[in-house]
Amino acid sequence: xxxxxxxxxxxxxxxxxxxxxxxxxxxxxxxxxxxxxxxxxxxxxxxxxxxxxxxxxxxxxxxxxxxxxxxxxxxxxxxxxxxxxxxxxxxxxxxxxxxxxxxxxxxxxxxxxxxxxxxxxxxxxxxxxxxxxxxxxxxxxxxxxxxxxxxxxxxxxxxxxxxxxxxxxxxxxxxxxxxxxxxxxxxxxxxxxxxxxxxxxxxxxxxxxxxxxxxxxxxxxxxxxxxx
Numbered sequence: 001x002x003x004x005x006x007x008x009x010x011x012x013x014x015x016x017x018x019x020x021x022x023x024x025x026x027x028x029x030x031x032x033x034x035x036x037x038x039x040x041x042x043x044x045x046x047x048x049x050x051x052x053x054x055x056x057x058x059x060x061x062x063x064x065x066x067x068x069x070x071x072x073x074x075x076x077x078x079x080x081x082x083x084x085x086x087x088x089x090x091x092x093x094x095x096x097x098x099x100x101x102x103x104x105x106x107x108x109x110x111x112x113x114x115x116x117x118x119x120x121x122x123x124x125x126x127x128x129x130x131x132x133x134x135x136x137x138x139x140x141x142x143x144x145x146x147x148x149x150x151x152x153x154x155x156x157x158x159x160x161x162x163x164x165x166x167x168x169x170x171x172x173x174x175x176x177x178x179x180x181x182x183x184x185x186x187x188x189x190x191x192x193x194x195x196x197x198x199x200x201x202x203x204x205x206x207x208x209x210x211x212x213x214x215x216x217x218x219x220x221x222x223x224x225x226x227x228x
Contacts, residue, residue: 029048030047030048030051030052030057030225031045031046031047031048031057031059032045032046032047032048032049033048036048036049038056040056040184042181043058043181044056044057044058044181044183044184045057045058045059047225051225052185052221052222052225054185054186054187055183055184055185055218055221055222055225056183056184056185057182057183057184057222057225057226058180058181058182058183061182061183061225061226062226063136063173063182063222063223063225063226063227064226064227065133065134066125066134066135066136067125067126067134068125068126068127068128068132068134068135068136069119069122069125069126069127069128069135069136069137069138069219070127070128070129070130070131070135070136070137070138070176071115071116071119071120071127071138072137072138072139073112074108074111074112074115074139074140074141074142075139075140075141075142075143076104076107076108076111076141076142076145077141077142077143077144077145078099078104078144078145078146079096079144079145079146081096081097081098081099081146082098083098084098086150086151091150094150096146096147096148097147097148097149097150097151098151099145099146099147100151103147103149103204106201106204107142107145107165107204107207107208110204110205110207110208111140111142111208111211111212113208114205114208114209114211114212115140115208115211115212115215115216117212118209118212118213118215118216119138119216119219121216122216122219122220123220124219124220124223125219125223131176131177132176132177133177135176135177136173136174136175136176136182137172137173137174137175137176137179138171138172138173138219139171139172139173139174140169140170140171140172140211140212140215141168141169141170141171141172142167142168142169142170142211143167143168143170144167144168145165145166145167146165146166146167147164147165147166148161148162148163148164148165148166148193149161149164149197149200159196159197159198160193160194160195160196160197161193161194161195161197161200162192162193162194163190163191163192163193163195164191164193164195164200164203164204164207165190165191165204165207166188166189166190166191167188167189167211168186168187168188169186169187169188169189169211169214169215170184170185170186170187171183171184171185171186171215171218171219171222172184173219173222182226183222183225183226185218185221185222187214187218189211189214191203191207191210
C-alpha cells in the first residue's frame with residue numbers, strides 16, 4: 001500500500017468542494033503563514049505543514065474542554081464514472097472503473113463499522129452516546145472514491161489488478177452543542193497492489209480498517225494541537 005497526500009479540502013456545507021483562499025497570519029504559531037496560509041470558506045485556517053500536513057483548524061482552537069466524543073455516521077461519496085462494457089484491451093488500459101451498487105454498499109458498511117470501532121479505541125476521549133458541553137463530534141468521510149477493480153464482465157483472462165481503491169479521507173471535528181466546525185483534515189490515498197481479483201472482498205475490509213485507523217490517528221494529532 002502507498003500513501004499519497006494531496007491538499008484537497010472538503011467542506012460539508014459546500015457539498016464536498018474545495019474552498020480555500022490566501023489568508024492572514026494567525027495568532028497561534030501552529031498556523032501556516034505566507035504563501036501557504038489558507039482560510040477555508042467556513043473559517044478554518046491551515047496548520048503549518050511542517051507541524052501537520054493537510055489540516056485546517058479554528059484560529060482559537062482549544063480542545064482541552066472536551067473529554068468525550070460522539071460518533072456521527074460516516075459518509076462515502078463516489079466519483080461519477082460511466083458504466084460501460086470492456087474488451088480485454090480496453091480493460092487493461094482503463095484508469096478507473098465503474099463501481100456497482102453492491103460494491104459501493106459493501107465499502108460503506110465496512111468503513112462505517114471499522115470507523116466506529118476505531119473511534120471507540122481513541123484513548124484521549126471516552127465514547128459518548130449523547131451530546132454535551134464536553135462532547136466533541138467526530139465524523140469521517142470518504143470523498144471522490146474511485147476503484148481500480150473492473151466489473152465481473154470485463155472481458156480479460158487476467159486474475160489480478162494493479163490497485164484497489166483510492167479516496168480522499170476526511171476528518172471533521174465539531175462542537176456537539178453548536179455544531180460549529182473546529183477542525184478538518186484531508187488525506188488522499190491509493191491502495192496499490194497487485195491484488196488477486198478473487199481476494200477483493202478481504203482487501204476492501206482491510207482498506208476500510210486502514211483508513212479508519214488513519215482517521216483515528218488524525219483525531220489524536222489534532223487533539224495535541226488543540227491542547228497547546
